[in-house]
Amino acid sequence: MYIQSATRAHQKGPLTFPPEARALITPYLPPSITITTTTTTTQSQTQQKPREYPHVTLTYAHSLDASLALAPGIRTVLSGPESKAMTHFLRAHHDAILVGAGTAVADDPGLNSRLLPDPDLEAAGERQRQRQRQPRPVVLDPKGRWAVHEGSKVVRIAREGKGLGPWVLVADNKGHGTGVVDEGRRRVVEEVGGRYIPLEARAEGERFEWVDVLGLLKREGLESVMIEGGGEVINSLLAPPGNGLVDSVIVTIAPTWLGQGGVVVSPPRTVGEDGQPGQPVRLTGVTWCPLGEDVVLCGRIPR
Ligand SMILES: NC(=O)C1=CN([C@@H]2O[C@H](COP(=O)(O)OP(=O)(O)OC[C@H]3O[C@@H](n4cnc5c(N)ncnc54)[C@H](O)[C@@H]3O)[C@@H](O)[C@H]2O)C=CC1
Numbered sequence: 001m002y003i004q005s006a007t008r009a010h011q012k013g014p015l016t017f018p019p020e021a022r023a024l025i026t027p028y029l030p031p032s033i034t035i036t037t038t039t040t041t042t043q044s045q046t047q048q049k050p051r052e053y054p055h056v057t058l059t060y061a062h063s064l065d066a067s068l069a070l071a072p073g074i075r076t077v078l079s080g081p082e083s084k085a086m087t088h089f090l091r092a093h094h095d096a097i098l099v100g101a102g103t104a105v106a107d108d109p110g111l112n113s114r115l116l117p118d119p120d121l122e123a124a125g126e127r128q129r130q131r132q133r134q135p136r137p138v139v140l141d142p143k144g145r146w147a148v149h150e151g152s153k154v155v156r157i158a159r160e161g162k163g164l165g166p167w168v169l170v171a172d173n174k175g176h177g178t179g180v181v182d183e184g185r186r187r188v189v190e191e192v193g194g195r196y197i198p199l200e201a202r203a204e205g206e207r208f209e210w211v212d213v214l215g216l217l218k219r220e221g222l223e224s225v226m227i228e229g230g231g232e233v234i235n236s237l238l239a240p241p242g243n244g245l246v247d248s249v250i251v252t253i254a255p256t257w258l259g260q261g262g263v264v265v266s267p268p269r270t271v272g273e274d275g276q277p278g279q280p281v282r283l284t285g286v287t288w289c290p291l292g293e294d295v296v297l298c299g300r301i302p303r
């Protein structure tokens with residue numbers, strides 16, 4: 001089911017993201033990204049030592065009551081055209097986009113970048129480089145829930161050369177995952193350059209530990225990943241120890257309330273040794289950027 005919240009229309013086709021807005025977002029991008037505009041050159045934070053994990057950007061859109069969607073399984077358009085362009089700008093500056101199986105099933109997402117080349121960069125002869133940069137879609141699917149097929153959006157996009165084939169992380173323990181992925185699905189994914197990748201599901205409920213997921217992506221050569229959702233993925237990443245692996249948080253806040261029953265961002269509370277609520281996480285280095293009718297919050301989780 002596809003629901004547009006209030007007056008929000010689903011924006012199809014290429015998107016543009018203006019240089020002034022790019023400059024505000026750039027400090028939160030993965031290291032060594034240089035954005036040139038006619039007036040400024042901005043460099044995202046530089047890196048001191050080799051990293052064990054990719055740069056992790058947690059990014060999503062939610063309502064004033066912190067809902068990602070009206071209900072699990074309902075794709076809900078929250079971002080306006082300007083903030084949606086920001087998401088596609090982020091996609092163009094990360095090596096991978098990660099979502100949970102719930103999102104893959106509910107949304108049938110494309111998970112590519114549909115940003116028009118920046119005219120300034122085009123003038124600087126960088127059009128070709130920008131065009132070529134597409135993130136690797138990564139789906140966490142330990143139990144093989146996502147019935148990917150020839151008509152899945154991500155597969156069609158990869159076949160058309162507008163995105164990359166997905167990597168699907170499946171559990172390799174207790175007979176789940178690799179065992180439940182039939183040959184048909186595997187062929188569809190592999191034909192567009194994707195892969196099923198087995199990973200031990202060491203966490204409770206046959207979930208992956210975030211260190212295992214991110215360690216695998218790093219070993220596979222991915223230096224940056226934007227994690228888009230959905231609710232279960234975000235809430236587990238915002239809880240310790242996952243939140244210690246997050247470098248940047250970029251949240252689009254849309255001026256609407258989705259009401260009770262939505263897919264809500266609200267990570268489990270930490271509890272101190274005395275049984276009282278633990279210290280809440282508060283973002284640092286915060287910037288608020290109005291984009292159209294939305295506002296985008298950027299920050300970092302203190303280590
Ligand atoms: N507004 C926004 O920016 C976004 C909204 N959404 C919405 O969120 C909803 C889906 O959210 P949820 O139902 O919570 O599903 P989800 O996308 O978080 O997927 C949950 C599934 O992912 C897998 N998973 C999650 N964490 C895992 C881990 N640590 N290890 C292994 N597997 C793991 C499991 O199979 C689990 O059942 C949809 O309605 C979608 O439209 C999704 C992404 C962004």
Ligand SMILES: Nc1nc(O)c(N)c(N[C@@H]2O[C@H](COP(=O)(O)O)[C@@H](O)[C@H]2O)n1
Pocket residue numbers: 060061075076077078079083084087099103104107108109110111112153228229252
């Ligand atoms: N930034 C943002 N704003 C919204 O309003 C959204 N509903 C989402 N959803 C995320 O984007 C994926 C869809 O991607 P495609 O446009 O199909 O490439 C969806 O699966 C969510 O991850 N994001």
